[in-house]
Amino acid sequence: xxxxxxxxxxxxxxxxxxxxxxxxxxxxxxxxxFSNVNFxxxxxxxxxxxxKLKQLLILACRVLTIxxxxxxxxxxxxxxxxxxxxxxxxxxxxxxDNSFSMAAEGPEGIGIESxxxxxxxxxxxxxxxxxxxxxxxxxxxxxxxxxxxxxxxSIIGDISESQRFAPLSTIIIRNNNLTSSVLTKNxxxxxxxxxxxxxxxxxxxxxxxxxxxxxxxxxxxxxVSNIFIDSCWFETPAHHINQLEEIRVRIVNHSEEEYYNxxxxxxxxxxxxxxxxxxxxxxxxxxxxxxYANKNEGTQLGRIELNDYPIVYDNIIYFSYAVSNSNNTLxxxxxxxxxxxxxxxxxxxxxxxxxLNIVDVxxxxxxxxxxxxxxxxxxxxxxxxxxxxxxxxFVNDGGTLTLIPSFSNNTNDYNNLLSALQSLTITEKxxxxxxxxxxxxxxxxxxxxxxxxxxxxLQLPKIGKRFRFSANQNISEFPIITFADKSNALVMNNYGxxxxxxFAFPFSEKENQFSDxxxxxxxxxNIALYASSNQQLYATVGIDEFSxxxxxxxxxxxxxxxxxxxxxxxxxxxxxxxxxxxxLLSVDDNIDAGLxxxxxxxxxxxxxxxxxxxxxxxxxCYSSDELKxxxxxxxxxxxNLIEExxxxxxxxxxxxxxxxxxxxxxxFIALFSILxxxxxxxxxxxxxx
Numbered sequence: 249x250x251x252x253x254x255x256x257x258x259x260x261x262x263x264x265x266x267x268x269x270x271x272x273x274x275x276x277x278x279x280x281x282f283s284n285v286n287f288x289x290x291x292x293x294x295x296x297x298x299x300k301l302k303q304l305l306i307l308a309c310r311v312l313t314i315x316x317x318x319x320x321x322x323x324x325x326x327x328x329x330x331x332x333x334x335x336x337x338x339x340x341x342x343x344x345d346n347s348f349s350m351a352a353e354g355p356e357g358i359g360i361e362s363x364x365x366x367x368x369x370x371x372x373x374x375x376x377x378x379x380x381x382x383x384x385x386x387x388x389x390x391x392x393x394x395x396x397x398x399x400x401x402s403i404i405g406d407i408s409e410s411q412r413f414a415p416l417s418t419i420i421i422r423n424n425n426l427t428s429s430v431l432t433k434n435x436x437x438x439x440x441x442x443x444x445x446x447x448x449x450x451x452x453x454x455x456x457x458x459x460x461x462x463x464x465x466x467x468x469x470x471x472v473s474n475i476f477i478d479s480c481w482f483e484t485p486a487h488h489i490n491q492l493e494e495i496r497v498r499i500v501n502h503s504e505e506e507y508y509n510x511x512x513x514x515x516x517x518x519x520x521x522x523x524x525x526x527x528x529x530x531x532x533x534x535x536x537x538x539x540y541a542n543k544n545e546g547t548q549l550g551r552i553e554l555n556d557y558p559i560v561y562d563n564i565i566y567f568s569y570a571v572s573n574s575n576n577t578l579x580x581x582x583x584x585x586x587x588x589x590x591x592x593x594x595x596x597x598x599x600x601x602x603x604l605n606i607v608d609v610x611x612x613x614x615x616x617x618x619x620x621x622x623x624x625x626x627x628x629x630x631x632x633x634x635x636x637x638x639x640x641x642f643v644n645d646g647g648t649l650t651l652i653p654s655f656s657n658n659t660n661d662y663n664n665l666l667s668a669l670q671s672l673t674i675t676e677k678x679x680x681x682x683x684x685x686x687x688x689x690x691x692x693x694x695x696x697x698x699x700x701x702x703x704x705x706l707q708l709p710k711i712g713k714r715f716r717f718s719a720n721q722n723i724s725e726f727p728i729i730t731f732a733d734k735s736n737a738l739v740m741n742n743y744g745x746x747x748x749x750x751f752a753f754p755f756s757e758k759e760n761q762f763s764d765x766x767x768x769x770x771x772x773x774n775i776a777l778y779a780s781s782n783q784q785l786y787a788t789v790g791i792d793e794f795s796x797x798x799x800x801x802x803x804x805x806x807x808x809x810x811x812x813x814x815x816x817x818x819x820x821x822x823x824x825x826x827x828x829x830x831x832l833l834s835v836d837d838n839i840d841a842g843l844x845x846x847x848x849x850x851x852x853x854x855x856x857x858x859x860x861x862x863x864x865x866x867x868x869c870y871s872s873d874e875l876k877x878x879x880x881x882x883x884x885x886x887x888n889l890i891e892e893x894x895x896x897x898x899x900x901x902x903x904x905x906x907x908x909x910x911x912x913x914x915x916f917i918a919l920f921s922i923l924x925x926x927x928x929x930x931x932x933x934x935x936x937x
Contacts, residue, residue, distance in 0.1 A: 256322035266310035270303065302932050309925035316918035324914065338435040340374050341381040341423045341460075342367050342400070345442035345467070346410045348561045348864045352443075354468045360409060363441045363467050366897055367404050370439050370465075371397060373901035381426055383419050385412040386838070392426060411561070412837055413790050413861045416440070417453035424460075441465045444870045447863045451882045462887040464879070465897075469869060473503030475510065476562035476865045478533065480552055481785065485692050486778040487571045488601045491542050497552055497565075498535050501528035502866060514538045516550045542571045547855045549813060549843040562865045566843050566857035567785045570798055574599075577776040578620045579606045582628035582654075588755040588763045589626065595773060602776045614638045618829065621647060622779035624772075627654035627754050631661035640668045644744030646829050648779035655713050655754045669743045671750055672717040672725055672736070681759065684708035685732040687767070691740075693728060693774040709767065711737065712759020715752050729767075738771070745830065749775055786857035787835050794832040795856045797846055808833060810844040810856070819844075 344367055350359035371380065380400040382391045384407055395403065420438070427436055438460050442449070476499070483494040495514070501507060507528045514522040521540035528534060542548070548571055553564040577596065581589055589606065596604035605620075607613075609628045617623070617638060625631070625639070643649045653662050653674065663673040685708070689698060698706065717736050728749075729737040737752050755763045762768055787795035804826055810819045810833070823834035833846070833856065841860045846853050870878060872891055879887050892900050 254322060256318060259318040259321070260315060262318065263311045263314050266307055266314070270307045273303075302928060305928050306925055309921045309928065313918050313921040313925070316914045316921060320912075320914035320918065338375065338437060339379045339381065339394075339427055340370070341383060341427065341436070341438040342370060342404075343383040343419050343423070343438065343440045343442065344404070344407055345440075346384045346386070346407050347413065347445070347448070348409060348411065348559065348860075349443055349445055349469065349867055349869075350467065351409055352469045352472055352558055352867070354443075354470055356468070359443055359467050359469050360407070364404050364407060366441050366465055366467075366892075367439075368401065369897035370901055371401055371404070373898040381423060383423055384410065385414045385419075386410045387412065387414060387418075387422060392422075394426075411789055411841065411860045413448065413863055415448050415450045415453070416442075416444075417450050420454060424457075427460075436460045437463060439463045439465055441467060443467045443469045444875055445864070445866070446868045446870060447866050449870055449875075449878070451878045451884070454882050454884045456883040456885075458886070460886065462884055463890055464875060464887060465890045465892075466870075466872060466875065469867070472558060472867060473501075473505050473507075473556075474559045474562070474865055474867055475499065475501050475503070475507060475528065475554065475556040476559070476862065477512075477552055477554065477565040478862060478865075480565055480567055482569075483537075483695060484778070486575070487542055487548075487569055487783075488777075489542055489545055489571060489573060491571075493540055493542060495538050495540075495550075495552075495567075496535050497538060498533055499526055499528065499554070500533040500865070501531065504530045506530055510554055512536065512538070512552060512554050514540065514550065514552050516540065516548055517544075518549075521550075545571050545573050547845075547852075549845075549855050549857070551843065559865070559867070561841075561860055562862055564841075565786070566841060566859055568843060568855045568857040569783050569785060570854060574601055574603045575622060575776060575779055576620045577602055577604045577622040577624070577779065578617075579604060579624040579626055580609050580612060580628060581606060581626045582609050586756050591763055591768070592624070592626075592772065595769060596776070602773070604776070609635075617642045617647070622650070622776045623647060624650045624652065624776075625665075626652045627756060629654060630658070631665055633664070636661075636665045636668055639665060640743075643669060643746035643748060645827060646745035648747045648749070648775065650749040650751070650775055652751050653715060653754055655715075655757055659715070666750065669741075669748045670723060671741050671743070671748050672720060672723055672739060674715045675718045676716050678714050678716055679712065679759075681710050681712045682714070682731045682733060683710045684729055684737055684767075685734070686730045688726075688728050691726070691728050692778055693771055697770045697774075706766070709761035709765040710759075711753045711762065713753060713757045714760075717750070717752060729771075745827075784856075786859050788859050788861055789835055789839060789841060790837055790861040792835050795835050795858065796830045796832050797854045797856055799826060799829055799831045800853055804831065804848060806849050808853075809847050810839075811847065812840065813843045813845060813855075815840070815842070 344363050346360055350363060352359055354362060356362040374397065376397060378397060380395040380397065382395060382400055382403055384391065423438060436459055440462065444464070444466055478498040478500045480495055480497045483496065484491070487493065497512065499512065509525045510528065512524045512526055513520060522538040524536050524538055526534055526536050538552070547568060549568050551564055551566050556563050579589070579592055585606070593604065593606060596602045612635070614635070623639070623642060639649055649669070651662065651665070653659070655677070659674045666673045687694065711731070714737070717739065723741060725736070726740045727736050728740055731737050735752070738749065740747055740749050753760050753762070783798070784796045807820050808824055808831065810821065811817070817840070819836070819839055821833045822836055825832050835858060839858060841858050843855060843857055845855045872889065876889060879889070890897070890900055
């Protein structure tokens with residue numbers, strides 16, 4: 249126990265006064281005159297021991313009264329938390345967790361409302377000369393300053409749920425950046441009011457800190473079941489009119505309960521296209537398939553939704569894509585048309601989805617590359633450095649390039665192009681006839697092309713003249729077709745936003761059977777068909793820096809405007825840039841999830857989809873015991889865990905600041921002692937007569 253005013257304890261010497269009075273009265277003899285012997289009988293009856301006990305009890309009461317009053321004026325207290333501190337003009341940081349998980353209910357009501365009430369109590373219990381720092385997941389610049397007591401009370405009420413996700417370590421760093429400018433003599437206290445979700449409470453990342461005292465105030469949230477849509481994707485990378493689409497949807501049941509016949513609805517441009525029901529076991533995630541057909545050309549804005557309460561922000565996933573009438577494909581050749589080139593022309597003749605243009609390398613207009621989504625470089629004799637540079641730019645901007653080498657020409661030009669595209673280079677020629685051995689049927693080029701029972705019966709072609717690719721572990725290639733000796737016949741790699749397909753053999757050599765084989769049609773056709781597959785289905789707020797959209801304009805003169813199709817709100821991205829065939833729009837942290845149309849100069853150029861970060865969908869929170877364990881294992885030593893559920897948080901805070909006060913107890917003891925003395929004096933003789 250400690251005292252606020254220990255100098256008052258010198259007044260305990262006053263306890264000697266009743267002791268001295270008692271001793272003087274005890275030694276004094278009084279002569280009593282009497283003429284009647286009855287007085288002698290009365291004296292004999294008096295019990296001397298009872299009289300002495302009475303005087304001692306009165307003395308004890310008087311000494312106790314003086315001692316209790318003196319101690320009360322010295323203001324005794326028991327230090328709580330980190331001991332005795334100077335609470336003059338402290339800096340008090342309040343973190344109010346306003347993430348989506350705080351929308352759930354707890355024993356004290358809605359989580360975020362309970363957090364705000366606790367913040368009010370902390371402010372009320374703080375000294376009037378305190379400086380306040382307000383922190384939320386929004387990390388708003390408007391909050392990046394010190395507030396007075398009155399200012400912070402008014403701002404707390406305006407806090408609402410936010411889609412922003414901020415780890416606890418980020419909150420602490422932001423607070424320290426602001427308070428580091430203040431002299432260290434000011435006490436710094438941080439109150440962290442949160443449900444302390446496991447995925448955001450990264451206590452292990454907190455740094456050692458001796459300047460701040462950390463006060464963790466848990467908000468108890470009822471354990472609720474949460475079913476949410478995790479992601480979605482298409483089975484085919486390109487989209488065309490009347491094409492049967494198959495979209496895969498992953499649904500997660502984050503609970504210990506089983507659910508049956510949960511309806512899942514698919515909307516395209518606000519029109520219901522498909523319905524499915526899903527059964528989920530406890531802690532199960534399941535992938536379902538929804539089918540529909542594309543009926544319109546242009547931008548398609550879609551959403552998939554289910555019903556789940558009380559966590560609703562993750563019940564919808566938005567996506568967007570473009571349906572094209574046809575893909576423009578360019579084939580660059582050298583010399584006269586060969587039989588294999590005529591096969592290319594016949595393959596795409598009168599095709600509704602792919603439009604093929606065949607151009608001699610000597611008549612090539614490089615400026616036209618932006619009009620094509622796919623380019624085939626077919627056995628040309630030489631590849632100039634200027635053409636290499638333009639092809640590299642074409643792929644980097646999202647185009648698809650297919651290289652078919654010539655067996656007779658110099659391979660240096662091809663290797664220069666392959667090196668520029670970070671692809672495997674050609675090392676040597678091989679004239680030993682060898683068949684194809686393995687085909688990656690799961691690759692989009694062959695997805696759904698062959699039935700399972702026909703794959704084993706498929707007679708694969710032989711290749712008599714081919715090249716061998718180098719082995720480079722630093723290049724990530726995706727083998728599509730391999731030879732019997734496990735070397736690559738067709739390999740794909742990504743470069744920039746585009747793709748590069750590299751054949752290891754020419755088509756025109758008589759020893760090579762590929763162009764006459766059944767594989768030729770799906771391989772070449774799907775390379776061209778899926779060349780427009782680099783569309784971004786959706787972007788995630790707080791994770792993706794940019795959302796991309798196809799660029800129909802040569803040059804952007806004005807800022808793009810995003811308009812939410814549901815609320816009508818319009819936004820101008822903080823940053824945008826043009827990269828070849830795409831426009832990159834910054835995904836601002838304060839933007840809402842949803843579907844957005846993009847307009848430039850009052851002309852719509854398409855749409856994008858934005859979804860929230862789903863880390864909040866995992867509602868697992870640290871219990872009080874788990875939180876204590878995590879804190880003890882972290883490098884933060886100055887911490888308190890404030891578990892208050894009876895509405896007396898202000899009292900708890902005052903005890904943390906000033907210690908547990910006992911002066912009222914000693915006042916009560918003094919009053920009790922006075923009353924006890926009066927009772928002894930008045931009632932003793934009656935009781936013990």
